[in-house]
Amino acid sequence: MKYWNLKNLLIAGLAGCVIGSICRLGILGSVILGGIIFCFLPSFWRCMEREKKAYTRYPQACLYMEQMENSFKKNRRIYASLKETCALFSKGEMLSTLQKAVGEIEKEDAMADAAEWAIAMIESEYGCEQMELMHSFFLRSEEQGGDCTQAVSVLESRRSTWMDAVEQCRSCLL
Secondary structure, eight states: OOSSSHHHHHHHHHHHHHHHHHTTOHHHHHHHHHHHHHHHHHHHHHHHHHHHHHHHHHHHHHHHHHHHHHHHHHHOOHHHHHHHHHHHOOSSHHHHHHHHHHHHHHOTTOOTTHHHHHHHHHHHHHOOHHHHHHHHHHHHHHHHOSOOHHHHHHHHHHHHHHHHHHHHHHHHHO
């Protein structure tokens, strides 16, 4: 595994020595503490990488939701909105996820619920409660038809409030 290497062994050993000397554990206690730190260090690094990934994915998800709301307000179709939103992203994970979702709808053997499958693909990669609410609304609105401008405006204000709350929470963690 990439976490079990000499660098991490040295970090764990040094941390064990420092903490052991602060707590006056002695050499044996410091070595044992270093071993314990070394065992837990890989899971710590994995958590750090997962957090970094989440921090980069959050702005992409927000941009996606904002663009989808604007596109859906204009087009009133999930497929057209996805295509328009796809054009906004130049590269990266979000673009490939959106292209897969659009491809799901464009399949020759696509069923009536292709839009639902496409949206489920996006949610499995980037999903959150706010996105699921938006997608659910889009599916119902496309099925029922009618003017959705006011309802999308409510979704926009809810998303904006949600983004503010998340940003406030993220700023408290830093």
